[in-house]
Amino acid sequence: MPTLKDLATRKDPLTGGHRACAGCGAPIIVRQVLMASKEPVVVTSATGCLEVVTTIFPYTAWNVNFLHNAFENSAATCSGIEAAYKSLKRKGKIKAEKINFVAFGGDGGTYDIGFQSLSGAMERGHDMLYVCYNNEAYMNTGIQRSSATPKGASTTTAPAGKVQPGKVQFSKNLTEIMVAHDLPYVAQSAVGFWRDLTTKAEKAFNTQGPKFINVLQPCRLGWAYDPSKTCEIGRLAADTCIWPLYEVENGKYKLTYKPKEKKPVTEFLKLQGRFRHLTKPGNEAIIEAIQKEVDRRWQNLLVRCGEAPKAS
Amino acid sequence: MKKNMGWKELDFGDSVNAGTAAEFHTGDWRSDRPVFHKENCINCLFCWVNCPDSAIILDENNKVAGIDYRYCKGCGICDTECPTKKEKRALTMEPERK
Amino acid sequence: MPTIAKTGNEAMAEAMRQIDPDVVAAYPITPATEVVMIFSQFVADGLVGTEFVAVESEHSAMSACVGAASAGCRVMTGTSSQGLQLMSEILPIASALRQPIVLCEVNRALSGPINIHCDHSDTMAVRDFGWIQLFSENAQEAYDNILQLVRITENEKVRLPGMATTDGFIISHCMEKIESLDDAEVKKYIGDFKVIKSTLDLDKPITLGSLDLQDYYFEHKMPIVEAMKEAKQVILEVGKDFGQRYGREYGLIEEYKLADAEIAMVALGSTCGTARAVIDELREKGVKAGLLKVRAFRPFPAEEIVKALAKVKAAAVLDRSDMFSNQGGQLCCEIKSAMYDLKQKPLLTNYVYGLGGREISLEDIRKIFAEQQGTASSGKVKQAVQHFGVRE
Numbered sequence: 029m030p031t032l033k034d035l036a037t038r039k040d041p042l043t044g045g046h047r048a049c050a051g052c053g054a055p056i057i058v059r060q061v062l063m064a065s066k067e068p069v070v071v072t073s074a075t076g077c078l079e080v081v082t083t084i085f086p087y088t089a090w091n092v093n094f095l096h097n098a099f100e101n102s103a104a105t106c107s108g109i110e111a112a113y114k115s116l117k118r119k120g121k122i123k124a125e126k127i128n129f130v131a132f133g134g135d136g137g138t139y140d141i142g143f144q145s146l147s148g149a150m151e152r153g154h155d156m157l158y159v160c161y162n163n164e165a166y167m168n169t170g171i172q173r174s175s176a177t178p179k180g181a182s183t184t185t186a187p188a189g190k191v192q193p194g195k196v197q198f199s200k201n202l203t204e205i206m207v208a209h210d211l212p213y214v215a216q217s218a219v220g221f222w223r224d225l226t227t228k229a230e231k232a233f234n235t236q237g238p239k240f241i242n243v244l245q246p247c248r249l250g251w252a253y254d255p256s257k258t259c260e261i262g263r264l265a266a267d268t269c270i271w272p273l274y275e276v277e278n279g280k281y282k283l284t285y286k287p288k289e290k291k292p293v294t295e296f297l298k299l300q301g302r303f304r305h306l307t308k309p310g311n312e313a314i315i316e317a318i319q320k321e322v323d324r325r326w327q328n329l330l331v332r333c334g335e336a337p338k339a340s
Numbered sequence: 341m342k343k344n345m346g347w348k349e350l351d352f353g354d355s356v357n358a359g360t361a362a363e364f365h366t367g368d369w370r371s372d373r374p375v376f377h378k379e380n381c382i383n384c385l386f387c388w389v390n391c392p393d394s395a396i397i398l399d400e401n402n403k404v405a406g407i408d409y410r411y412c413k414g415c416g417i418c419d420t421e422c423p424t425k426k427e428k429r430a431l432t433m434e435p436e437r438k
Numbered sequence: 439m440p441t442i443a444k445t446g447n448e449a450m451a452e453a454m455r456q457i458d459p460d461v462v463a464a465y466p467i468t469p470a471t472e473v474v475m476i477f478s479q480f481v482a483d484g485l486v487g488t489e490f491v492a493v494e495s496e497h498s499a500m501s502a503c504v505g506a507a508s509a510g511c512r513v514m515t516g517t518s519s520q521g522l523q524l525m526s527e528i529l530p531i532a533s534a535l536r537q538p539i540v541l542c543e544v545n546r547a548l549s550g551p552i553n554i555h556c557d558h559s560d561t562m563a564v565r566d567f568g569w570i571q572l573f574s575e576n577a578q579e580a581y582d583n584i585l586q587l588v589r590i591t592e593n594e595k596v597r598l599p600g601m602a603t604t605d606g607f608i609i610s611h612c613m614e615k616i617e618s619l620d621d622a623e624v625k626k627y628i629g630d631f632k633v634i635k636s637t638l639d640l641d642k643p644i645t646l647g648s649l650d651l652q653d654y655y656f657e658h659k660m661p662i663v664e665a666m667k668e669a670k671q672v673i674l675e676v677g678k679d680f681g682q683r684y685g686r687e688y689g690l691i692e693e694y695k696l697a698d699a700e701i702a703m704v705a706l707g708s709t710c711g712t713a714r715a716v717i718d719e720l721r722e723k724g725v726k727a728g729l730l731k732v733r734a735f736r737p738f739p740a741e742e743i744v745k746a747l748a749k750v751k752a753a754a755v756l757d758r759s760d761m762f763s764n765q766g767g768q769l770c771c772e773i774k775s776a777m778y779d780l781k782q783k784p785l786l787t788n789y790v791y792g793l794g795g796r797e798i799s800l801e802d803i804r805k806i807f808a809e810q811q812g813t814a815s816s817g818k819v820k821q822a823v824q825h826f827g828v829r830e
Binding site for chain 1: 341345354356357358359360361362363364365366369370384385386388389390391392393394395398402408410411412413414415416417419420421433
């Protein structure tokens with residue numbers, strides 16, 4: 029488990045001067061994940077907020093080697109660099125030092141358009157870490173719904189209207205889909221939990237093979253909240269069990285954060301503009317449905333983590 | 341960095357050397373500025389680890405030394421994450437004077 | 439120099455084995471599947487040191503190639519038709535990043551309707567992406583083109599990706615005698631890969647693939663324009679050098695009995711072989727017929743083609759694809775455009791033919807030449823664009 033003192037001795041992977049919104053959670057994730065690596069890193073990113081704000085030519089915020097290719101292929105691109113590294117190392121053309129390969133993608137580039145590329149790269153067993161900075165919508169193009177968008181959230185392609193209360197469907201449970209790939213390491217973390225995230229990233233870097241971490245990233249613009257609350261909202265997602273923090277190491281589940289007191293989902297929803305319409309009379313059933321689904325998923329997870337008995 | 345380079349002056353491919361964004365200052369985005377009070381700082385580094393803009397300056401002993409106003413966009417996350425008590429705050433937000 | 443019997447696919451895979459690229463990322467697709475299959479066996483048998491990435495789609499194949507090439511190494515792949523289309527989003531990224539990726543392309547008709555046989559619609563559809571495109575007449579040329587492409591694409595004045603194409607089934611699956619080079623000779627011929635920038639260079643970290651807005655996008659396209667200009671000369675130099683070394687010289691175009699020809703045929707790929715046979719017949723009868731084979735479609739050898747056709751009265755330009763623009767095929771449009779400034783132009787008839795693998799026979803070529811004789815004597819083009827060999 030890296031301490032903040034350890035982390036402070038590492039080179040910051042990002043400079044200031046990037047163009048992310050004030051209070052953006054994505055650079056927080058990047059800094060925490062990459063500073064958890066004791067070894068040098070090489071990074072790819074999907075097209076999206078992160079890539080756009082960090083690489084407006086000729087200004088790049090990346091202090092490490094970085095390649096952006098396209099939207100749906102961060103994983104495949106990263107797998108290509110990793111393959112080149114293996115080949116060149118085997119042929120003695122580069123130094124044999126360990127390098128950690130990291131692919132970043134937003135939820136659009138990971139859950140949706142880049143899903144096949146991710147699944148393929150993970151199945152092939154490349155020694156790489158894929159990190160999804162999951163802000164639960166296509167923020168870069170102006171807050172459109174993705175399969176990671178939660179039920180009830182208003183987005184520009186599933187807006188709250190007179191007959192439709194925002195997104196109708198629940199979010200896709202991508203972390204579980206990645207667990208089903210039988211990877212050596214899969215985890216879920218959130219902005220607001222630096223120790224949890226850096227510990228998981230370090231663990232991933234110490235694990236050989238394909239790794240996946242899904243990090244919930246509050247987005248002040250798309251979620252519509254005060255930018256100073258980015259970490260707080262991330263913590264509320266965990267405290268309401270909307271976004272539980274856990275890891276699956278070689279198939280073994282472990283809850284890495286158990287809220288002292290499980291808060292109702294409304295505690296999370298009420299701080300965000302994307303859910304504002306749900307507080308209007310007539311939408312109680314939606315909140316109820318959200319609570320019910322959160323409870324169901326949480327209960328399933330507790331069972332998998334050995335924290336609750338299996339329902340008979 | 342040279343402005344408006346011609347195509348013959350550009351590096352190979354679209355390659356650019358690491359870290360050039362350090363030359364781009366986003367400090368003028370601020371409407372509020374965090375003010376650091378060293379005497380109250382307990383060096384927990386929560387502000388530093390959670391800053392999206394790498395704008396918390398650490399000294400040679402990796403203790404908080406101040407805010408890099410060239411990059412700080414004034415989001416206030418550092419202030420929110422600072423655990424110091426109300427009467428002895430290490431970070432406070434003040435309106436930016438323009 | 440060993441002479442061996444190989445199909446076009448085997449010839450290309452053999453060239454790949456001898457090149458021994460650092461990374462190959464590929465996905466099977468008819469009729470290029472064998473290239474990938476045969477190469478996979480080379481990997482399985484330890485005959486190459488390549489890291490082979492058996493991706494889950496052509497999109498990921500080209501994406502992984504771009505990743506690997508960014509790391510500063512020799513990268514190859516192979517595909518066809520729909521596969522090339524699935525890659526097409528990434529093709530211009532490879533050229534913008536100036537990556538000398540070499541692609542074994544087997545020409546096959548684009549869906550729909552789905553078809554697995556040869557035409558050039560797939561290769562033509564990606565003609566404007568900053569890739570060098572060489573067409574092969576037979577398996578020997580496919581082999582030679584792949585070897586030369588390594589030299590061409592890696593030349594520092596060029597540093598663009600390139601594809602060498604064969605015609606699906608017609609070349610890809612037909613057994614021919616080819617002369618191959620010794621393994622050691624290929625190693626010597628291609629030389630070591632020279633790294634210019636690498637995402638694995640930890641001492642000099644770089645960012646590749648930045649967001650380029652109004653202020654720099656245009657400037658980043660100019661080096662491709664310039665590299666394509668340079669590529670013409672480099673293709674000539676490499677082709678000449680190949681001839682000096684191994685006795686088979688290559689240019690941007692190839693002329694066959696064209697010097698004194700009054701009527702001519704212009705074509706790409708395997709059809710050129712059929713045309714040669716008919717030209718020989720016609721010459722015996724005293725008809726001054728000739729062939730202009732276009733080997734390089736990108737860069738386009740405009741000046742060379744204009745010069746080669748300058749004295750011809752009438753020429754049939756054969757396109758194995760249609761642009762659906764009411765202007766016929768890509769080759770003819772390019773040639774017409776190249777001739778714009780000429781005061782005296784040959785009479786051109788565009789024959790769009792062979793779509794979806796529709797056979798082009800000796801009799802068909804005879805018919806086309808007969809029409810050219812008519813055009814040459816009448817001084818009039820009957821129909822500028824014809825869809826040849828289609829039933830009404």
